Amino acid sequence: MNTFNLTRVAQEIQLECVEIFKGSTASGQESNWLARPYSLLSFIRCGTVETCLGMGASTKILRKKGSILYCPPNVPRRNRILEPMEFTAILLAFEIPSGVGLEFFWEIPFVLEDNGLSELAERLYELRGRTEVNCVLERREILLHLLRLILGQSIPRKGNSTVFLPGRLAPALSVIASSYREKLEIRNLAAMCGLSVQQFQILFRKQLRMTPSAFLRAKRLREAERLIVLSDMTLGEIADKTGFYDAFELSRRFKAAYGVSPSHYKRNVP
CATH class of the missing domain: 2.60.120.10 (Jelly Rolls)
Known part of the structure; x- marks a missing residue:
């Protein structure tokens, strides 16, 4: 280490x-x-x-x-x-x-x-x-x-490097960080890293302990949460800015992740 x-x-x-x-x-x-x-x-x-x-x-x-x-x-x-x-x-x-x-x-x-x-x-x-x-x-x-x-x-943590961008996955992680609002295909992310889809998914789970799809969804939810709490935008506007299909999908994903609806979440003190 x-x-x-x-x-x-x-x-x-x-x-x-x-x-x-x-x-x-x-x-x-x-x-x-x-x-x-x-x-x-x-x-x-x-x-x-x-x-x-x-x-x-x-x-x-x-x-x-x-x-x-x-x-x-x-x-x-x-x-x-x-x-x-x-x-x-x-x-x-x-x-x-x-x-x-x-x-x-x-x-x-x-x-x-x-x-x-x-x-x-x-x-x-x-x-x-x-x-x-x-x-x-x-x-x-x-x-x-x-x-x-x-x-x-x-x-x-044992087994984890303190290198901040896991080398082989760095291209995909950088794209997710900057382009999470867009529709990102796993096969394209894998190709950026010079890996097959299967190799990419295995390495991703090994290094980050979650699937690429879950990682992308978590990034979108973090950004959506920020806008829900700190802005007056509608849920539809937030969904559009954070890569979700519509307000319904954002609300469903949000409740599954945080246990409450976006409106309930916004009203509650952290």
Whole structure:
């Protein structure tokens, strides 16, 4: 396993703070199951909450003041508030150009030590909405620092390279990342990599743990989710911009992936 190179990350990775907010919740409340295609950093400023991760509550974490939770993309979670809680939450997009997330290369713990994370989160909150050049640059520096602190507590996954674009699949992954809105044929993607369809599918599943079709669909859903939450576009307009046939197909795929309809998802706090 090669040593993780932060300089390479800075050059290759797409870092984005999708959303940052503060909130409070009364005791006795229990949220619905919710999964989002972004990494979540959640800081408990006061109170007590039991967080369940994975459908069926496969992992339960009791969180109190000072607790920092990291929830990977697309992992269902639910909170049960035991004492009135105040929190800060950050939705983060840490991706390489191919659309592969950090979790493919690193095992990131659900519970993180602070080590300066909360201080960075507060500064990031102060910078929200600021468009001055120095603020934009400072936000990126903070995100890089957050990334370094998170990966400093993480373990490289055995058998996975820290090379950010899997070499043989790089042409196909780059096309998926840039042209996911278009109709992409598996045979054409395979040909770009100099592979037969069968070889391409086998290698894809081996390296990325999913089929090419599932990977493309996940990319489209991530982009659709972003527009559903952050824009006022209709579902039909979003479907057209993200490669789905129509609003019905997008709604069906979305509910299958996230467990709720797009409209319900938009109304719920992450």
